[in-house]
Amino acid sequence: MQRELWRLLIYNLHWAYKTYNGLRLLTMFKYVISHIHTISKVARNTYGVNPLIFIIIYLVCVPIFYYSLFRIIRAVTKKLGNEIMLWSAIFLCANIATFLYVLIFGRNIPWWVYGIIAIVIGQIVFSLIRKLRKKPVNNSK
Numbered sequence: 090m091q092r093e094l095w096r097l098l099i100y101n102l103h104w105a106y107k108t109y110n111g112l113r114l115l116t117m118f119k120y121v122i123s124h125i126h127t128i129s130k131v132a133r134n135t136y137g138v139n140p141l142i143f144i145i146i147y148l149v150c151v152p153i154f155y156y157s158l159f160r161i162i163r164a165v166t167k168k169l170g171n172e173i174m175l176w177s178a179i180f181l182c183a184n185i186a187t188f189l190y191v192l193i194f195g196r197n198i199p200w201w202v203y204g205i206i207a208i209v210i211g212q213i214v215f216s217l218i219r220k221l222r223k224k225p226v227n228n229s230k
Contacts, residue, residue, distance in 0.1 A: 137196040147187050154183040177217055184213045 129140040157180040164172035188206045191198070 136198055137194055138191055143187055143190060146190055150183040150186045154180065157183060173221060177221060181213065181217060185210050 133139050157176045160176040161173060161180060164176060188210060192203070192206060195202075
């Protein structure tokens, strides 16, 4: 199965090279990379937010987000109140970590960005509290 996937990938790369003469493909790739570099440089210089750090924080938080969601569901089905609160706090932190990075280290950010971040964080907290109140909770383990 894995060999077939590699063979298909190599075939598609060879086809793209033949179709676009390699030079067009390389030029397009260089253009995209230079555009991404320019945008990230503007974000760093203008707003003080490094997109690479933002992406790293986001990618680190994604597995924590899904694992905490799994643990919340498991704790709700077993009716473990203390675990529900613990994993809900972890879930909340994983959701707002990237926004906190922008709030703490960002500068010269337009006022409406702060409003959007506040609305998103408020909606996350409201949604989490609403979901937790629907379930009956037993604090014993």
